[in-house]
Amino acid sequence: MRKVWYVYVAECGDGTLYTGVTTDLARRMGEHASGRGAKYTRGRGGVRLRAWEACATKGRALSREAAIKRMARAVKRALPAIDGIRPAAPGDLAFIQRTIARLDLDAERVSHEQFVIATVGRSRAGFARIKPYRACFELGSVAVLPRFRDRGVGASLVRCLLERFPSRAVWITTDLRGWFERFGFRESRAPAELRAKLRGITHKVRRRGIRALVYRRQS
Numbered sequence: 001m002r003k004v005w006y007v008y009v010a011e012c013g014d015g016t017l018y019t020g021v022t023t024d025l026a027r028r029m030g031e032h033a034s035g036r037g038a039k040y041t042r043g044r045g046g047v048r049l050r051a052w053e054a055c056a057t058k059g060r061a062l063s064r065e066a067a068i069k070r071m072a073r074a075v076k077r078a079l080p081a082i083d084g085i086r087p088a089a090p091g092d093l094a095f096i097q098r099t100i101a102r103l104d105l106d107a108e109r110v111s112h113e114q115f116v117i118a119t120v121g122r123s124r125a126g127f128a129r130i131k132p133y134r135a136c137f138e139l140g141s142v143a144v145l146p147r148f149r150d151r152g153v154g155a156s157l158v159r160c161l162l163e164r165f166p167s168r169a170v171w172i173t174t175d176l177r178g179w180f181e182r183f184g185f186r187e188s189r190a191p192a193e194l195r196a197k198l199r200g201i202t203h204k205v206r207r208r209g210i211r212a213l214v215y216r217r218q219s
């Protein structure tokens with residue numbers, strides 16, 4: 001399965017910043033925390049994820065890593081931080097799968113590295129996903145538990161991924177056209193792989209009127 005690559009900036013306990021690439025942010029942060037991560041982060045105290053972006057290929061992640069490493073510290077510190085949204089870990093998978101089943105969402109090729117989790121206090125409130133295809137990426141499975149709805153959690157999940165998405169075109173297949181149009185998504189003819197998914201999914205979910213929409217990022 002195609003993987004999403006991530007470039008990330010982590011802050012060490014001594015206040016210095018470390019930039020790296022990975023296909024699994026949660027696992028990598030665990031490695032840094034346990035001293036199995038990069039030599040640089042060992043012995044510098046707790047490591048905290050400060051910023052990350054998704055990239056379409058390992059090559060792009062490495063060139064973005066090199067560009068970030070060249071940035072001045074102050075510029076690195078100004079990269080958009082993430083409040084209340086964290087990369088999903090293997091321990092979130094059961095919650096994700098349960099919620100996907102309950103809300104009748106896309107259950108295809110679910111793996112934790114593609115997901116981010118929104119938290120409210122200590123509770124998991126929802127999630128969203130970057131789903132890779134061979135030639136495009138979909139912003140998938142945006143979900144907020146009913147008791148956390150209507151307070152902007154869904155919107156912050158969408159904005160978090162729009163800022164960090166691995167491609168200019170951000171596809172979504174959804175029956176909530178009105179909700180996604182608020183962010184600037186517009187209905188469009190989808191790439192062949194997504195059209196194939198749309199044809200297949202109507203047999204798997206009870207939802208009707210699912211359409212492909214696209215948001216075109218500036219950079």
Ligand SMILES: CC(C)(COP(=O)(O)OP(=O)(O)OC[C@H]1O[C@@H](n2cnc3c(N)ncnc32)[C@H](O)[C@@H]1OP(=O)(O)O)[C@@H](O)C(=O)NCCC(=O)NCCS
Pocket residue numbers: 103105140141142143144145148149150151152153154155156173174175176177178179
């Ligand atoms: C869609 C969903 C993620 C929104 O989450 P949320 O945290 O409530 O979203 P926000 O608080 O950011 O936005 C809520 C706003 O959208 C509006 N809204 C909700 N559903 C809508 C819809 N179908 N069409 C248009 N607007 C909608 C609400 O009335 C509210 O409006 P307000 O901002 O004027 O008060 C959530 O309802 C959900 O999980 N639904 C089930 C799963 C699903 O269908 N996901 C999308 C499939 S890809």
